[in-house]
Each structure stands twice: as structure tokens, then as C-alpha cells.
Amino acid sequence: MTRRADRHEGYRSRAAECAEDAARLERASSRLGTIRFGVFFAALAPWVTAELSAGIPDSFGWLSVPVAAVFFVLVGRHRRLRARLRRAEVAGSLARQGSARLERRWNDLPEPAAGVAPSDHPWAHDLDLYGRASLRSLLGPVYTPVGHAALDRWLLEPWDAAEALRRQEAVRELRPRDELRERAGVEGALLDPVDPQSLARFLEWCGTPGQVPGWLRWVAWIGPTIFVALVVGHATGITGPWLWTLPLAAQGVLAWGWGHRLHETFGRASSGLPGLRRYHRLFAVWEGERFESALLADAEGALRSDSGTASEALARLDRLLQMADTRLSSLHPVFAIALLWDVHVGRGMDEWRRSAGSHVAEWMRALGDLEAAASVATLASDHPDWTFPAFLDPEVDPIFEAAGLGHPLISDAVRVANDVTLGPPGAVLLVTGSNMSGKSTLLRSLGLSVVLAGLGGPVCAERVRLSTVRLFTSMRVQDSIEAGVSFFMAELNRLAALLRITPPAESEGPAVLYLVDEILQ
Numbered sequence: 260m261t262r263r264a265d266r267h268e269g270y271r272s273r274a275a276e277c278a279e280d281a282a283r284l285e286r287a288s289s290r291l292g293t294i295r296f297g298v299f300f301a302a303l304a305p306w307v308t309a310e311l312s313a314g315i316p317d318s319f320g321w322l323s324v325p326v327a328a329v330f331f332v333l334v335g336r337h338r339r340l341r342a343r344l345r346r347a348e349v350a351g352s353l354a355r356q357g358s359a360r361l362e363r364r365w366n367d368l369p370e371p372a373a374g375v376a377p378s379d380h381p382w383a384h385d386l387d388l389y390g391r392a393s394l395r396s397l398l399g400p401v402y403t404p405v406g407h408a409a410l411d412r413w414l415l416e417p418w419d420a421a422e423a424l425r426r427q428e429a430v431r432e433l434r435p436r437d438e439l440r441e442r443a444g445v446e447g448a449l450l451d452p453v454d455p456q457s458l459a460r461f462l463e464w465c466g467t468p469g470q471v472p473g474w475l476r477w478v479a480w481i482g483p484t485i486f487v488a489l490v491v492g493h494a495t496g497i498t499g500p501w502l503w504t505l506p507l508a509a510q511g512v513l514a515w516g517w518g519h520r521l522h523e524t525f526g527r528a529s530s531g532l533p534g535l536r537r538y539h540r541l542f543a544v545w546e547g548e549r550f551e552s553a554l555l556a557d558a559e560g561a562l563r564s565d566s567g568t569a570s571e572a573l574a575r576l577d578r579l580l581q582m583a584d585t586r587l588s589s590l591h592p593v594f595a596i597a598l599l600w601d602v603h604v605g606r607g608m609d610e611w612r613r614s615a616g617s618h619v620a621e622w623m624r625a626l627g628d629l630e631a632a633a634s635v636a637t638l639a640s641d642h643p644d645w646t647f648p649a650f651l652d653p654e655v656d657p658i659f660e661a662a663g664l665g666h667p668l669i670s671d672a673v674r675v676a677n678d679v680t681l682g683p684p685g686a687v688l689l690v691t692g693s694n695m696s697g698k699s700t701l702l703r704s705l706g707l708s709v710v711l712a713g714l715g716g717p718v719c720a721e722r723v724r725l726s727t728v729r730l731f732t733s734m735r736v737q738d739s740i741e742a743g744v745s746f747f748m749a750e751l752n753r754l755a756a757l758l759r760i761t762p763p764a765e766s767e768g769p770a771v772l773y774l775v776d777e778i779l780q
Contacts, residue, residue, distance in 0.1 A: 270357040277351030284344040302326040365392040385732035399637025402447030405623045406630030418713040420650035426715025429554040433636035446541040464527040465616035469609035479602040514595045521605040525583040539573035561625035569622040572615040635716040645717035651726040657682030663721030666704040727769040734776040
């Protein structure tokens with residue numbers, strides 16, 4: 260309990276520290292905004308005075324130039340200051356969410372992740388994996404589509420002891436690294452939402468072939484060079500007048516003919532943006548770390564390739580897409596024709612896809628694993644008094660043994676712990692008692708402990724040992740008017756599903772741990 264109290268105090272102290280930082284940065288931002296306002300008018304004053312006063316020479320207006328330069332420097336500084344303010348606010352919000360998780364104040368947490376399990380999933384719907392007061396809400400937050408997908412896979416797919424131990428090793432390594440997880444959380448929270456469909460379209464674009472042929476690349480350099488040279492020649496009298504209109508007309512035809520095709524690929528590359536544009540900051544957080552555990556080391560190593568790191572590549576793509584965004588400007592035709600701007604941007608995107616496009620899917624998968632491990636590690640850090648389970652050989656009995664097992668979603672003040680032993684295979688534990696005595700809660704505690712073990716996380720218990728099992732639950736069976744299934748038939752169907760997955764005694768493979776509440780009530 261002392262360690263849990265320390266965690267409470269840590270979140271409260273961090274929230275107060277971030278609030279103080281945010282208030283200080285807000286004051287500094289307000290002062291700098293006032294200074295910017297004054298410098299802006301100070302930059303206008305010499306120019307306006309020179310224009311309106313007959314007795315003042317026009318050269319006096321040039322004093323506006325250095326003052327304007329100061330203004331733009333202040334704009335950049337103000338933007339960086341506002342970014343620091345936003346990060347302090349987000350860090351404070353993460354700390355407050357941590358306190359809410361510890362105190363099980365579910366309504367103070369962000370909107371919970373939607374459940375993705377099919378209706379006939381073996382255990383998801385009975386164990387409160389999703390929803391407001393759920394295991395998903397108790398875990399640390401994830402922000403990207405790939406992070407959500409990885410964590411859902413860890414929650415919903417069968418696992419074996421080797422995979423669970425691999426995850427557990429990663430969670431143990433990340434558990435004490437609060438600062439790293441906070442930095443990743445802040446950068447993740449600052450991301451704009453990206454729906455999975457947009458991410459899929461972006462990944463598809465990464466694998467498409469180049470759009471700009473080789474001859475057009477040469478024309479994009481030679482044509483504008485000749486055009487600029489003829490414009491300068493016309494201005495200096497070296498060449499005849501209006502010769503520059505010839506290359507300009509040719510470039511106009513090329514810009515019009517290729518513009519539609521290139522704008523289409525620009526749009527496909529922008530799928531999910533601006534959300535994906537800040538991903539390079541999140542990748543950079545993880546790239547700066549070195550890990551010992553296999554899962555984390557493999558994931559971090561996947562963020563590096565011969566063409567550079569994931570963050571560097573995505574930052575380059577961000578710059579290219581900003582250049583492509585000029586197509587939305589009213590001045591775009593000037594750049595598109597005079598400089599063949601779209602061709603240069605398209606060529607840059609082709610080169611980016613050749614060097615980095617094939618790695619993006621792997622980068623995203625690695626990011627998903629890192630986010631999932633960090634989410635479970637946050638749970639482990641929040642509950643230092645919980646225990647990491649030990650995994651037994653499948654041939655060793657018992658299948659499941661726990662001391663002081665409790666329900667992880669119930670607060671410390673009201674949680675009741677029990678000692679539970681299940682096994683050998685074929686054994687049945689019958690739990691009886693009056694209404695509201697905690698029978699269903701005990702069954703769910705068993706199921707959630709198995710799910711947590713599969714995540715590589717700690718279990719709400721003093722001690723847990725288990726072997727690899729297949730989990731199956733039947734607790735919240737519902738009828739269906741749409742399907743024409745009565746409550747009784749729904750129970751029979753659920754029990755039939757249990758019998759179908761239960762292997763014969765002589766077969767190999769993990770045993771089934773089934774939790775059935777009020778059979779055929």
C-alpha cells in the first residue's frame with residue numbers, strides 16, 4: 260500500500276508541477292504576444308511615415324526591414340513557446356489521468372476505446388475488456404491506429420508462455436522508465452486522429468511505383484533554367500524581347516498535362532494527414548533509446564534502415580507534402596508553370612518511396628508493439644504491489660494457482676482477495692454462495708488474471724503460477740430477437756461452443772480454462 264500511495268503522490272506532484280509550468284509559459288506567451296504586437300506596428304511606422312510625409316526621404320522607409328526581421332524572429336520564438344505550453348498542458352493531463360486510473364474514477368478518463376471483438380469471442384465480452392470501467396481503460400493510453408491494433412491483438416488473440424514471457428520482459432524494462440513513457444504519451448496525445456482506413460490508403464501509396472518519368476525530370480531542370488535566363492536577358496537587353504514566352508508556353512502545357520496526375524498522387528500521399536505529419540516526433544522518442552529485452556530491441560531496431568531512421572524519413576515526407584500543399588494556393592499556377600514545381604515535388608516523392616516506402620509498414624508495426632508494451636508497463640508502474648506471473652510447463656500441475664487474487668477493476672478499499680487453485684486437467688472448481696456474495700467477481704478475477712498474464716503484465720495477486728491455457732467464458736449470455744434466439748437457446752449455443760473447443764483427453768495442446776456462471780439458469 261505504501262508503494263501505491265507513493266504512486267498517487269507522484270501523479271499529484273507531476274500534475275501540480277505541469278500546472279505551474281503551464282501557468283508560467285502562459286504568462287510568458289502573453290508578454291511575448293504583446294511585444295510582437297508592438298514590434299509589428301514599429302515595423303510599419305518608418306514605411307508609412309516615408310510614404311505620407313513629403314519632407315522625409317524614401318530611404319527612411321528601409322528602416323522597416325530590420326524591424327520586420329525582428330518581428331519574424333519573435334513569431335518563431337512565440338510558436339516554440341506555445342508548443343512548450345501545449346506539451347506542459349498535455350503532460351499535466353496525463354498525470355491527472357494516472358490519478359483517475361489509480362482511484363478507479365472511470366468518468367474522469369478519456370472516452371474508452373471501442374470494443375473490436377466479434378460477438379462470439381471466447382472471453383472478451385464477459386471480462387470487461389472494453390468500455391468505461393474496463394481493463395482497456397485501466398491500461399496506459401495509446402494514440403495511434405497501429406498502437407490500438409497491437410494492444411487489441413494482445414488482448415484478444417490466444418498466446419503461449421513464450422510470447423507472454425517476451426512481452427513480460429519488455430514490460431519489466433519499461434516499467435521504471437516513467438519519463439520515457441511520458442514523452443511518448445505527450446507526443447502521441449499531440450497527434451491529430453488518423454483513422455485506420457486513411458492509414459491503409461497511405462501505406463498503399465507507399466508501395467506504388469514512381470509517377471515522374473526520367474525525361475520529365477531533366478525537362479523540369481532545363482526548362483525553368485532557360486526561362487529564367489531569357490527573362491534576365493530580356494531585362495538586361497542581352498536577348499530579344501519576349502523570347503522567354505516560348506519556354507513558358509511549353510512549360511504551361513507540361514504543367515497542365517501532368518498536374519492532374521501528380522495532384523492525384525499528392526492527395527493519396529496526404530491520406531490521414533495532417534495526423535501523420537507529426538508521427539516523426541513520436542518515432543524520434545523511441546529511436547533515442549536502447550533496450551535489452553528482445554521485443555523492445557527488435558521494435559527499436561526496425562525503426563532504422565539503410566535510408567535512415569523512421570523519424571528522419573517521415574520528416575522529409577512532411578516537408579515534401581508541405582511543398583505539395585502549394586497546389587491549394589492561388590499563386591500555385593505561377594510556381595507550377597514557371598518552375599514546374601509539381602514535377603519537382605513529384606520527383607521528390609518518387610525518390611522517397613523508393614528509399615523509404617517499403618519500410619513504412621514495418622515501422623508502423625514496430626510502433627504498435629512499442630505503444631502496446633508502454634501501455635501495459637504503465638499498468639505495472641501504477642500497481643507495484645501486483646505480481647508478475649510465473650509460467651509452468653504445460654505438463655506440470657496445477658494449471659492455475661494464485662494467492663491473494665483480486666479483481667483488478669475494483670478499488671483497493673472494497674476489493675476482496677481469494678486463494679484459488681485449478682487443476683489438474685479435468686478438475687472443476689464449483690463456486691457457490693448467496694446472491695451478491697462475489698461468485699461472478701471471482702470468476703472474472705480468474706479470467707482477467709489470465710488475460711493480464713498474456714499481456715505480459717502483472718496480475719492483481721500476491722502470487723500467480725499458470726501454464727499456457729485457452730480461455731473460455733460464459734457469463735453474460737443474451738437472447739437475440741433479430742436472430743430469433745431465446746435466452747435458453749443462447750446459453751445452449753455458448754455451451755456448445757465450449758464443447759467444440761475442448762480437446763479430447765489424449766490430444767496435445769493447451770488445456771481449456773473455462774469459466775461458466777450459473778449454468779442454464
